[in-house]
Amino acid sequence: MGKWREKCVALAGACLLAFALIACGGEGSSRVVFTTGPRENEVFLLNEEACTLPELMVYLVTVQNQYESVYGEEIWNVRHDGETLEDNVKETVLARIAQVKTMYLLALEKGVELSEAEEKKAESAAREYFDSLNEKEVQTMGVDLEAIQNLYRQNAMADKVYQQIIADVNPEISDDEARTITVQHILIKTYYMDGEERRPYSEATQQEALQKAEEIRAKAVNGEAEFEELAAQYSEDPVITYSFRKGEADPAFEAAAYDLETGEISSVVTTGEGYHVIKCVSTFDRKETDANKVKILEERRREAFEGEYDAFVASLVRQLNDGLWESVSLIRDPEVTTADFFQVYSKYF
Secondary structure (H helix, E strand, O other), rough: OOEEEEEEEEOOOOOOOOOOOOHHHHHOOOOOOOEEEOOOOOEEEEEEEEEHHHHHHHHHHHHHHHHHHHHHHHHHHHOOOOHHHHHHHHHHHHHHHHHHHHHHHHHHHHOOOOOHHHHHHHHHHHHHHHHOOOHHHHHHHHOHHHHHHHHHHHHHHHHHHHHHOOOOOOOOOOOHOOOOEEEEEEEEEEEEEEEEEEEEOOOOHHHHHHHHHHHHHHHHHOOOOHHHHHHHHHHOOOOOOEEEEEEOOOOOHHHHOOOOOOOOOOEEEEEOOOOEEEEEHHHHHHHHHHHHHHHHHHHHHHHHHHHHHEEEEEHOOEEEOOHHHHHOOOOOOOOOOOOOOOHHHHOOO
16 A cells, blocks of 8 residues: 555555554544444444445455464454454454545545546456455455445545655755664663662762763773773663664763764763763664665654644544444455455555
8 A cells, every 4th residue: 555554464564554643533542433323334434424334344354364364263362451353453444444534535625636547547456356356255245346446546545645745745864864873881870769769869979970980981991991891890771782863862872972983982971861981883874874764754754744634634523333333243254265455456556
């Protein structure tokens, strides 16, 4: 599917990407929450846009069979925190199709349309998928060619409006902004734990900690021992080596670390954890930097998308057919094995 979605289910690459911003349930929610009101065969409404039971079943059957192809049917016996995997998958599917419908409505509001060529792709994809179904699958899902084509059109519209929203995101990211550095450090703490509470040392004890850090730094700078050996002997952090990019570490620690050249050792640096002596292991890695540029760009795109998406979701009236939704369950039929709805979409789009 499109890049605007993160993975909804982890199936060794079997499932499409889905963007986990299902904000219909309120800020920070990962579940869709609706009121009641749709007609008999409508699982939910977003304003006047309905999700019918056959549309939902296409998604649910696809995801179910993807799971079973990897883990086997026994996977549905798994239970976590009192919730079955079936319940979890049902909610994931509901959230996924609700988001596609939401994005489709957003596309309509923004005047996004499919081109003639894209319409033909949706028709061809629908025909290919529908022709792959056996009679039992068509009957079980209650689906027809028109419903499949509608789903593919709405997915294409969702992807297209996402691309429009992120079109103005600046892709220029400097090496310095994206680079990852690797350092080793020695920490001498300035606090102790009282149960679960952190309490600072007395001024005298903190002064002793500072003096100890200075002495350790002098040993490192003078070459009395390898830095890693000193860290193993003295550091109160079990982790010696850290790799991070800008914005991912304590500001004081980060500033000191980024000011070092490879092999250089810092002065004693003070953070909320205590006193640090830092040695730079690597200031630049081309592969890591390029990978970080991709991550940063995706973060910017996500932020741009979230702003518009969240505001739009808040404007929608969301209604769930509770009775129909509760009646939905996985299909236990050896003749119902279709699992390539999303793969067919990816083939054409």
